[in-house]
Amino acid sequence: AQTVTQSQPEMSVQEAETVTLSCTYDTSENNYYLFWYKQPPSRQMILVIRQEAYKQQNATENRFSVNFQKAAKSFSLKISDSQLGDTAMYFCAFMKWDGNKLVFGAGTILRVKS
Amino acid sequence: KAGVTQTPRYLIKTRGQQVTLSCSPISGHRSVSWYQQTPGQGLQFLFEYFSETQRNKGNFPGRFSGRQFSNSRSEMNVSTLELGDSALYLCASSSGLAGRETRYFGPGTRLLVL
Numbered sequence: 503a504q505t506v507t508q509s510q511p512e513m514s515v516q517e518a519e520t521v522t523l524s525c526t527y528d529t530s531e532n533n534y535y536l537f538w539y540k541q542p543p544s545r546q547m548i549l550v551i552r553q554e555a556y557k558q559q560n561a562t563e564n565r566f567s568v569n570f571q572k573a574a575k576s577f578s579l580k581i582s583d584s585q586l587g588d589t590a591m592y593f594c595a596f597m598k599w600d601g602n603k604l605v606f607g608a609g610t611i612l613r614v615k616s
Numbered sequence: 617k618a619g620v621t622q623t624p625r626y627l628i629k630t631r632g633q634q635v636t637l638s639c640s641p642i643s644g645h646r647s648v649s650w651y652q653q654t655p656g657q658g659l660q661f662l663f664e665y666f667s668e669t670q671r672n673k674g675n676f677p678g679r680f681s682g683r684q685f686s687n688s689r690s691e692m693n694v695s696t697l698e699l700g701d702s703a704l705y706l707c708a709s710s711s712g713l714a715g716r717e718t719r720y721f722g723p724g725t726r727l728l729v730l
Contacts, residue, residue, distance in 0.1 A: 539721075544723070545704060545723060545724050545726075546721065546723050546724075547706060547708075547721035548721070549718050549719070549720075552718070593659065601672075602647065602649065602664045602666070602671055602672050602712070603649065603661040603664060603672050603674070604649075604651075604659075604661065604708075604719065605661070606651075606658060606659035606660075607658075608658050609658065609659075
């Protein structure tokens, strides 16, 4: 079975600064997908970024980028130029290549301060 | 396109009752997944339906069941409610044709069992 671990329950960052959220996972699969989802206070789960394990290049989406280390089974999220609207719970998630279920980590609460 | 809709948004029930939650996916999407979110257990996969067939099921008791209709709308039912069933229930839709596809989440149904 796959497991996803987010070791930082809470983090805070000043507006306009950079923050990195950590995620490690355990799997015996070689091909899989990794995701970061954001859940603001409204509870609407929103996809932030996605990484396919066979791609060595790290995914980026505007101010969001990942550091994917396959051998270390690590998948961290970097948020640059943090904005107040980035305040949310962030979940790291895993899915098998041929799967249809997401396995989530426990989440990291991120607070952006003005 | 309209997003994923879930009804009702809030629900209060008492122990022993049953409840039915509804999820309407994005138009054209044929896959609906259900997740339970609680403070203690986090986000856990319940089941996934594709073209009216259950493709995957999480580790939940038989009191939790679901179905999908020909228009891809899905319902989940919880019978003999227990206090521990209090949770946010999220559904997610996708076309279901490839694992890498983005899953779009609905706003959730918050269930409180008294």
